Amino acid sequence: NQTVAADPPELDPQLRQQAETLIAAALESELAYNLVESLTTEVGPRLAGSAAEARARDWATAKLTDLGFSHVRVEPFEIEGWERHAESAAITAPFPQALTVTALGNSVPTPAEGLTGTVARFDSLDALLASDDAPEALAGRIVFVDETMTRTQDGSGYGNAVRKRYQAATAGQARGAIAALIRSVGTSHHRFAHTGSMGYGDVGHSIPTAALAAPDADQLTRALQRGDVSVRLKLHTEILGPMPSGNVIAEIPGRTHPEEIVLLGAHLDSWDLAPGAIDDGAGVAIVTAAARLLLEHDLQPRRTVRIVLFGAEEVGLRGGRAYAAAHAATLPQHVAAAESDFGADIIWRLDTNLPPERTYWGEHLYTLLKPLGVGRGTNETTGGPDIGPLVPGGATPFALRQNGWDYFDYHHTPNDTLDKIDPVKLRQNVAAYVAFAWLMANID
Amino acid sequence: NQTVAADPPELDPQLRQQAETLIAAALESELAYNLVESLTTEVGPRLAGSAAEARARDWATAKLTDLGFSHVRVEPFEIEGWERHAESAAITAPFPQALTVTALGNSVPTPAEGLTGTVARFDSLDALLASDDAPEALAGRIVFVDETMTRTQDGSGYGNAVRKRYQAATAGQARGAIAALIRSVGTSHHRFAHTGSMGYGDVGHSIPTAALAAPDADQLTRALQRGDVSVRLKLHTEILGPMPSGNVIAEIPGRTHPEEIVLLGAHLDSWDLAPGAIDDGAGVAIVTAAARLLLEHDLQPRRTVRIVLFGAEEVGLRGGRAYAAAHAATLPQHVAAAESDFGADIIWRLDTNLPPERTYWGEHLYTLLKPLGVGRGTNETTGGPDIGPLVPGGATPFALRQNGWDYFDYHHTPNDTLDKIDPVKLRQNVAAYVAFAWLMANID
Numbered sequence A, B: 001n002q003t004v005a006a007d008p009p010e011l012d013p014q015l016r017q018q019a020e021t022l023i024a025a026a027l028e029s030e031l032a033y034n035l036v037e038s039l040t041t042e043v044g045p046r047l048a049g050s051a052a053e054a055r056a057r058d059w060a061t062a063k064l065t066d067l068g069f070s071h072v073r074v075e076p077f078e079i080e081g082w083e084r085h086a087e088s089a090a091i092t093a094p095f096p097q098a099l100t101v102t103a104l105g106n107s108v109p110t111p112a113e114g115l116t117g118t119v120a121r122f123d124s125l126d127a128l129l130a131s132d133d134a135p136e137a138l139a140g141r142i143v144f145v146d147e148t149m150t151r152t153q154d155g156s157g158y159g160n161a162v163r164k165r166y167q168a169a170t171a172g173q174a175r176g177a178i179a180a181l182i183r184s185v186g187t188s189h190h191r192f193a194h195t196g197s198m199g200y201g202d203v204g205h206s207i208p209t210a211a212l213a214a215p216d217a218d219q220l221t222r223a224l225q226r227g228d229v230s231v232r233l234k235l236h237t238e239i240l241g242p243m244p245s246g247n248v249i250a251e252i253p254g255r256t257h258p259e260e261i262v263l264l265g266a267h268l269d270s271w272d273l274a275p276g277a278i279d280d281g282a283g284v285a286i287v288t289a290a291a292r293l294l295l296e297h298d299l300q301p302r303r304t305v306r307i308v309l310f311g312a313e314e315v316g317l318r319g320g321r322a323y324a325a326a327h328a329a330t331l332p333q334h335v336a337a338a339e340s341d342f343g344a345d346i347i348w349r350l351d352t353n354l355p356p357e358r359t360y361w362g363e364h365l366y367t368l369l370k371p372l373g374v375g376r377g378t379n380e381t382t383g384g385p386d387i388g389p390l391v392p393g394g395a396t397p398f399a400l401r402q403n404g405w406d407y408f409d410y411h412h413t414p415n416d417t418l419d420k421i422d423p424v425k426l427r428q429n430v431a432a433y434v435a436f437a438w439l440m441a442n443i444d
């Protein structure tokens, strides 16, 4: 790496003017909203590995072709399938009543008739991990990790919450528990349970695991304040064999440097509980609409602009990993890669991870985005879930960061529906992405 | 009725001071919140006629006794029972996906395997009623009344919405439809279906009827914009025989006019989908806590203050009707009757229905309530759901009207949970009710 040039190149005025024209057009465009409306209505929920995810690939292939992109194709891969059939929970004693619950992705089923145990509550995952770890410490109990999640703009509360989601089962199992319940990873007080992946780590498949809606976690806690509480949990889930998934890819070929790639990513799969409007129909729509604006304005970039709609993100970033493996040789030529996977609220910050000789790319990009309300972030981003796996191989990540204040109110719940998207905010995202795409695809 | 007295009596200063002391105490009291916390936790959902409603009567009897009220008793009556066992709906073609649905109370079941039909959508109940009413006009179809409800402070949007809820089935059946769907009677865009009673009128039990969550009504409408849509509906409901319900009654006996009654009402039952915090655990808590303040302050009223916790309100105001029948002879001595059944937001308006010779009761009451933010309403109230049946027999209704702006976001959904209650707002209600009770029980 070289040191920073004393006088980084000025931004080519024509490039800047083109970007500003594209931004103005994006702020008037209804395409992104129409795309997410179409995907969520005509496909709806699209669980990784399912027939619905396959329909989503067909939908994307047809849309990208109709919109005029080149080299539209599916890069298939396989995943281990998992399905939810039915789920329920109830306090059986002393205050019989139903609880709103959802199985975590990858959870084994309970016996068909369900299982019943008294509840052992912990304030946090750390409290559970610090508790007596004798193999019989929680024998026959249902462990309940009632840890709350912090609401933040930048989503920084999610990491700790996900730790709870992944590890409650293994920590419970090590102590003899028969099932694990967690307070949903989410920030809303509405009565929705939030699903999401969990894992069994080295112990293999072990105890069934589910999330309670926040009001139900509160209710269970209140019941426990009065004494012992028995809960019955019934999860009918199914671990399937290998199932098909795939990434859908489309391009605007580069005019002078087609081998250099500007990647715009989002994920096509969703959880099964909802049509996945904000996670991640919005991202699919934003990056597709942004790239489409180049075609509409007959602007052929110097580098190739590549849309990648990843499959099977929700179940372990499988699309990102498959892409990284399939494109390992060309990752260093991915000069800019960004993904939209944090809802549909406005972009408020730009993070980069540019080498010293290219930090001026970030300067020029920031200048373009500032009028959209985008502030300057760090030069330390590692990308998002699906871009992350590309970075060790040499792709250069960017993060156009969305306001996540409300995101975890809806995330992974049945409530992630189209009405949660504000069309005006969606356009701000398209504007930022088209500016990003056009600048990165042309800058010297 | 006499004409208005030219010089209505001044409010007795001692009475006024006592009322102000009670108001101040109410604004500091945690009793109402503790009561609704207890009811919603320890009983939870309490459907009319169910074992849970019986537990709610036991809960109320024990609480009212513990709190020191006199003549605590249950006045039993019977209702025709109804239960919900399971419910689901899905678009089967062309865009297969689940829909969030709930059976309306009183709905007959579908066949066990469900029923499937193409959807005939109407913008409103009136549009359906105005449509071709030949018995085969909608043969084999599922009628869908997609009428929205208006959000208002005073709840005036509810009447029209309930009309849709009650009549969609009979109007559909008359035209040969095999089932009826309505857009939920509610104002939220969250993905909850709102239950509530419907009726079959003169036609007797006919077609199964359910409500879609608002996002699902939107989704179905978008699908219909693309062509024919088939929906499968599965409702496992059960019409039961006679089931026990009852009103729970408690008193503070009047010192000088025990035969004159100031009635404070609320309903003890809830729908089965939620613990019924705002409908109507809040009301139970408000009127109980208000009356309890008199005992705490050793204030014995001149007239009898009677708490009535009605049973089976949700399934046809059965508790109010049973009370009216059982107490027909003494209804004219119910000099003031008010019920709290509109959530837990603040009281913003006082409506009365006083004869000319007693309009000054309303003036004095209004003077006391004004500092709580309560404005002056009409002298034309007919009371609420459970007080209404008492009025033709001679009871004098009052309405301490709560802000209902958000009420129908939660009403009759699984989301009616304790966290939806603001303890500070609850206290304002207790303050208004205790001032009402004390003044009405003592004024000359």
Ligand SMILES: [Zn+2]
Residues within 6 Å of the ligand: A267, A279, A280, A313, A341, A342
């Ligand atoms: Zn996502």
Ligand SMILES: [Zn+2]
Residues within 6 Å of the ligand: A279, A314, A412
């Ligand atoms: Zn996700």
Ligand SMILES: [Zn+2]
Residues within 6 Å of the ligand: B267, B279, B280, B313, B341, B342
């Ligand atoms: Zn009610």
Ligand SMILES: [Zn+2]
Residues within 6 Å of the ligand: B279, B314, B412
């Ligand atoms: Zn109600």
